[in-house]
Amino acid sequence: MLQPAVLATLASPRRREILRLVWREERPAGGIHDAMPDVTFGAVSQHLRALADAGLVACRAEGRRRYYRARPAALGPLAGELERFWDDALGRLKVQAELHAARRGPRPGRRPATPRRRPQ
Amino acid sequence: MLQPAVLATLASPRRREILRLVWREERPAGGIHDAMPDVTFGAVSQHLRALADAGLVACRAEGRRRYYRARPAALGPLAGELERFWDDALGRLKVQAELHAARRGPRPGRRPATPRRRPQ
DNA sequence: ACAATAGTTTAGTTATATCTAAAATAATTG
DNA sequence: CAATTATTTTAGATATAACTAAACTATTGT
Numbered sequence: 001m002l003q004p005a006v007l008a009t010l011a012s013p014r015r016r017e018i019l020r021l022v023w024r025e026e027r028p029a030g031g032i033h034d035a036m037p038d039v040t041f042g043a044v045s046q047h048l049r050a051l052a053d054a055g056l057v058a059c060r061a062e063g064r065r066r067y068y069r070a071r072p073a074a075l076g077p078l079a080g081e082l083e084r085f086w087d088d089a090l091g092r093l094k095v096q097a098e099l100h101a102a103r104r105g106p107r108p109g110r111r112p113a114t115p116r117r118r119p120q
Numbered sequence: 121m122l123q124p125a126v127l128a129t130l131a132s133p134r135r136r137e138i139l140r141l142v143w144r145e146e147r148p149a150g151g152i153h154d155a156m157p158d159v160t161f162g163a164v165s166q167h168l169r170a171l172a173d174a175g176l177v178a179c180r181a182e183g184r185r186r187y188y189r190a191r192p193a194a195l196g197p198l199a200g201e202l203e204r205f206w207d208d209a210l211g212r213l214k215v216q217a218e219l220h221a222a223r224r225g226p227r228p229g230r231r232p233a234t235p236r237r238r239p240q
Numbered sequence: 241a242c243a244a245t246a247g248t249t250t251a252g253t254t255a256t257a258t259c260t261a262a263a264a265t266a267a268t269t270g
Numbered sequence: 271c272a273a274t275t276a277t278t279t280t281a282g283a284t285a286t287a288a289c290t291a292a293a294c295t296a297t298t299g300t
Contacts, residue, residue: 132257132258134258159258159259159260160259160260160261162259162260162261162262163258163259163260166258166259167258181267183267183268184266184267184268185267
């Protein structure tokens with residue numbers, strides 16, 4: 001299936017919640033639902049289908065259980081979709097700078113690094 | 121404004137289209153609309169507001185024109201929002217591998233960068 | 241085969257997004 | 271100030287998304 005909008009699929013907080021639940025270890029649909037008390041099993045199942053359609057999760061059937069797990073590689077196409085922005089030299093620098101700053105706190109080590117395009 | 125869902129804002133293809141138009145150089149709202157014949161000026165303006173609310177564009181008024189430009193740095197929070205996934209060691213490796221493979225073919229330059237973990 | 245369990249799918253409701261057309265605002269010009 | 275230009279905002283239509291409840295499918299156990 002020609003991956004329907006990874007970005008759109010990730011845009012739903014509910015689906016990100018699910019994705020986080022199955023990121024490190026697979027879980028059966030019921031287990032996922034147990035972790036989300038405020039929504040129906042049916043709704044969870046629907047989100048799981050959306051995630052699977054986008055390639056963001058894989059499903060393994062075992063007995064009457066269906067174990068879901070995240071497919072981290074599916075974020076590659078997301079990066080691809082953002083590529084037009086990300087790929088811009090200025091954009092990349094700014095993004096990475098901010099990312100690093102947010103993660104580690106202000107770091108003096110980052111030089112402005114040869115502005116190749118147009119320094120705003 | 122406390123940045124409403126960068127991801128959700130980017131999920132709209134129309135808004136990505138606009139963002140691309142103002143990525144490298146600022147444009148007046150009208151200029152943006154000119155590049156999008158299949159939608160109303162009003163609709164464009166509404167999307168511009170959504171983008172601005174998400175911090176993805178900035179606006180400069182000059183005379184009766186309003187010039188918009190992208191704010192690449194706003195993709196930082198997006199990365200932050202994806203951080204929980206991206207930050208996972210396995211995820212990062214897979215994603216970056218795929219990204220680099222897609223963009224330039226295998227390149228040895230980038231080191232994996234100390235994996236910080238967060239408890240889920 | 242029957243009942244129980246695990247999950248999906250459907251029908252229908254409600255909420256949210258997106259769009260158009262028109263009215264409103266704001267700066268500029270005559 | 272009135273007209274013009276550039277843009278925003280509003281009201282309302284239509285489409286899409288998310289959810290619930292219930293019906294349905296499939297697997298296991300008795």
